[in-house]
Amino acid sequence: MIVLYYPRLTKPKNRRFPLSVLALAAVLEGRETYEIVDGNLEPDPDAAIRALCRNHRVELLAVSVMPGPQMVSAMHSCQTIRSEFPRVPIVWGGYFPSLYRDAALNASYVDFAVRGQGEITLLELIEGLRGKREFSTVAGLSYKSSDGSHRHNGERAMLGPDAFPWSPFHRLDVDKYLRPSYFGRRTAAHQASIGCPFQCRFCAIGVAFGNREKMESPARTEAILRHLVDSYGIDGVQFYDMNFFMREDHTVELMERLAPLGLRWWCEGRIDIVSRYSTATLKAIRKAGCTMIFYGAESGSDWVLREMNKGITTDETLEVAVRMAETGIIPEFSFVIGNPGDPRRDTRETISFIRRIKRLNPASEIILQHYTPVPQPKTMYGNVDGKVTFPSTPEGWATKKWFDFTVRVNPSMPWMKNSTRRLIDNFETVLACRWPTVQDIQAPEWSRKLLKLLGAWRYALRFYFFPFELRLAHDFIRLRRPKVESI
Ligand code: B12
Incomplete structure (x- = not known):
């Protein structure tokens, strides 16, 4: 089993769809056994991860880490899980490891860091853990080699949103994410493109994703939102x-x-x-x-x-x-x-x-x-x-x-x-x-x-x-x- 973990970053009333783990779940769906643990929803996410580790053979704890409050939550959880389940490999992905790859790998409880777009890198990392591929061949991956030094593979070329399946919304308790806001009583979140072609010298996005932007086709954006309207009654995004x-x-x-x-x-x-x-x-x-x-x-x-x-x-x-x-x-x-x-x-x-x-x-x-x-x-x-x-x-x-x-x-x-x-x-x-x-x-x-x-x-x-x-x-x-x- 793969555990996708979105550590706490907001107050529960401000929680939104955990888009990064939903994007990763989309490529695991129908291929791998996996569970999503959202720290913004679970009162005790560490207990939820512990229970999964006890009751299943967890092959990988995959953690999404944005700098700031989410990094702090990720750090505490991973310290706990590593001390209790030292054999479960841990990978961090998202903006924190994309920007600060060595800082992430300097933690004894982080084995791999994924930079930039994560879907394919995650699938290839799983193959690597199963001995079906060398880690050195996984673009976008950073890891510790046997002598403890950090290896940073080349960048991964980014694919547009249409290259991947839709997010498996049914794997979330969607009602709990549709919060009232200025935009609607049931406000959802969506990202209809990835990357940014501009190179502002203060921004993190180019550093994490390179200098291209790839847009979702308008037909797919419409279809996803229509699904969210029809199945879950969203009225804002x-x-x-x-x-x-x-x-x-x-x-x-x-x-x-x-x-x-x-x-x-x-x-x-x-x-x-x-x-x-x-x-x-x-x-x-x-x-x-x-x-x-x-x-x-x-x-x-x-x-x-x-x-x-x-x-x-x-x-x-x-x-x-x-x-x-x-x-x-x-x-x-x-x-x-x-x-x-x-x-x-x-x-x-x-x-x-x-x-x-x-x-x-x-x-x-x-x-x-x-x-x-x-x-x-x-x-x-x-x-x-x-x-x-x-x-x-x-x-x-x-x-x-x-x-x-x-x-x-x-x-x-x-x-x-x-x-x-x-x-x-x-x-x-x-x-x-x-x-x-x-x-x-x-x-x-x-x-x-x-x-x-x-x-x-x-x-x-x-x-x-x-x-x-x-x-x-x-x-x-x-x-x-x-x-x-x-x-
Ligand atoms: C939504 C968002 C938020 C939301 C979070 C919503 C939620 N779901 O809970 C909120 C508003 C809470 C938020 C807060 C902050 N945010 Co913010 N946020 C974003 C935003 C707009 C989108 C992120 C997103 O969901 N993208 C969609 C998903 C699909 O993409 P993704 O997260 O990048 O995930 C992909 C990869 O990174 C990777 N990946 C991610 N996780 C993992 C895990 C594994 C295991 C693997 C393999 C891969 C992987 O694969 C995914 C799919 O390809 C980005 C800007 C942007 N457009 O990216 C800023 C951004 C991430 N935020 C940023 C920052 C700084 C913050 C704050 C820390 C500070 C601030 N004042 O804004 C605060 C934190 C304070 C707080 N607690 O509120 C910065 C981070 C970079 C930096 N400068 O440090 C960004 C880039 C904005 C910017 N331009 O500076 N944010």
């Missing part, structure tokens, strides 16, 4: 693609297919691509149920965007803000603030820019993140190579300093003065009160009004210093913060 919109003709066909499903949905889009779409296409996107689009706006300074290799301009961001207002889709602009060369200037210019966005389109949702670098094949954004030494073990990544770094909440970066860091956080607090997010569907109207009232004078006077009364009010009301929604 979050699309977790890196770029949901690429070629305009693809988008137009997909919108025609999605419209009859009557779903409300959220997705991630690129500012430059959407700014080039015709008004007719934007209307078709709205008509198909698109309610909110997440955009990486990243900075309010063009010199910063150039350094990031982002490929967008601030003018394009403003244009998208206006066009979204005209179309009736809420834009959710995310910023990565703190250019290492001049963090103060970047912060000040981005704050002014956000104020311009809010004037043009007050419905815009804003997410502010501190820049925390990801190791890159060339140089990291801000030329910070050599200024950051990443931890070399999962235990190192689990310390408070590096946990905060990963979730981008109050990270301590050597180029960032405390006063600038505080300015970002204070501005974020004032902004979140003056413009409370619409995405918290539980917050009563009075609490929104109260926050707006409290935040209004500070926002109007640009007085962001020490907004302790707003923090108190925010904590009391517990309004959701999209950035850290699910920790």
